[in-house]
Amino acid sequence: xxxxxxxxxxxxxxxxxxxxxxxxxxxxxxxxxxxxxxxxxxxxxxxxxxxxxxxxxxxxxxxxxxxxxxxxxxxxxxxxxxxxxxxxxxxxxxxxxxxxxxxxxxxxxxxxxxxxxxxxxxxxxxxxxxxxxxxxxxxxxxxxxxxxxxxxxxxxxxxxxxxxxxxxxx
Numbered sequence: 001x002x003x004x005x006x007x008x009x010x011x012x013x014x015x016x017x018x019x020x021x022x023x024x025x026x027x028x029x030x031x032x033x034x035x036x037x038x039x040x041x042x043x044x045x046x047x048x049x050x051x052x053x054x055x056x057x058x059x060x061x062x063x064x065x066x067x068x069x070x071x072x073x074x075x076x077x078x079x080x081x082x083x084x085x086x087x088x089x090x091x092x093x094x095x096x097x098x099x100x101x102x103x104x105x106x107x108x109x110x111x112x113x114x115x116x117x118x119x120x121x122x123x124x125x126x127x128x129x130x131x132x133x134x135x136x137x138x139x140x141x142x143x144x145x146x147x148x149x150x151x152x153x154x155x156x157x158x159x160x161x162x163x164x165x166x167x168x169x170x
Contacts, residue, residue, distance in 0.1 A: 001025060001054060001066060001094065001095055001096070002092055002093070002094055003024050003031075003073055003075075003092065003093040003094070003095065004075060004092055004093075005022050005054070005081075006024055006034065006058065007021055007022070007023070007024070007053065007057045007113060008021060008022075009018060009021045009054070010016065010057040010058070011036050011046060011058040011059075011060065012057050012058070012059050012060075013059070013060060013061065014059060016092065018036065018038060018046075018064070019036045019038035019039065020036060020037060020042075021034050021035070021036055021039050021058060022036060022037050022043070023035030023072050023073070024037050024072065024073045024165050025045075025068045025069060025070040025071060025072055026071060026073050026100060027069060027070035027071070028069045029096055029099055029100045029112055029113075029166075030048075030070075030098050030099060030100070031048045031070075031073075031098045031099075031100065032048055032068075032069040032070040032098075033046060033047055033048055033049070033065065033068050033069045033070060034046045034048060034058065034096040035043040035059075035068060035072070036064075040059060044057075044064040044066070045064065045065040045066070045069075046060045046062075046064060046166070047062060047065065047067070047069075048098050049097065049098060050062035055137070060160065068162050071124065072140070073093060074095070075089075075090050075091060075092065076089050076090060076091075077089065077090040077119065077120055078090075078093065078115075078120045078121070079103075079105035079110070079118060079120070079121040079122075079123070080121070080122055080123065080124075081084070081122075081123045081145070082122065082123055082124060083131055085143050085145070086108075087105040087106075087123070088105035088106030088108060088131055088141070088145075089104065089105065090103060090105060090121050091104045091107075092104040093105055100112045103115055103121060105121070105145075108143075108145055108146055108147070109146075109147070109149065110123060110147055111147065111149060118141060123147070128146070128147065128148040129144060129145060129146065129147050130143070130144050130145060130146050130147075130148065130168050130169050131144065131168055131169060131170075132144050132168050133168075134147070134161050134164050134165045134168055135164075136159060136160070136161055141155075141156070141159055141161060142155070142156060148165060148166075148169055152165070153165065153166075
């Protein structure tokens with residue numbers, strides 16, 4: 001699921017409308033609470049572990065909280081590789097259950113485990129990132145700045161450019 005889809009959704013406790021989602025908070029790699037506002041713009045928080053569904057409206061069971069757990073997730077932060085190169089703006093965060101799995105710098109997919117998040121997003125040195133485009137003939141197959149995830153390496157292997165992709169991240 002995409003975090004951006006949660007923003008603005010109506011939140012209910014089954015039948016009764018409680019308000020709408022104005023923010024998402026995370027602690028480490030876990031989404032912890034949804035920041036919400038009621039019809040009078042009073043802010044309350046819903047534990048993410050009590051969310052039953054995010055299809056249509058967000059439905060949750062349990063009580064509302066007075067305080068947030070974790071830090072607000074902010075899209076739009078700059079994303080840099082370990083050498084200080086700008087990769088783009090943080091455009092999306094995906095999650096499964098309550099666990100954050102991937103971040104996107106514009107259209108570049110990054111594994112959450114390879115990132116450090118603060119005022120900006122930094123890619124750890126352990127992440128293998130392409131330093132130049134992988135090309136086949138005159139066509140660019142994989143763009144510079146793309147991390148070499150297993151999916152990308154499988155794509156490179158299927159088009160016969162596994163070695164080129166491996167060497168261009170050194």
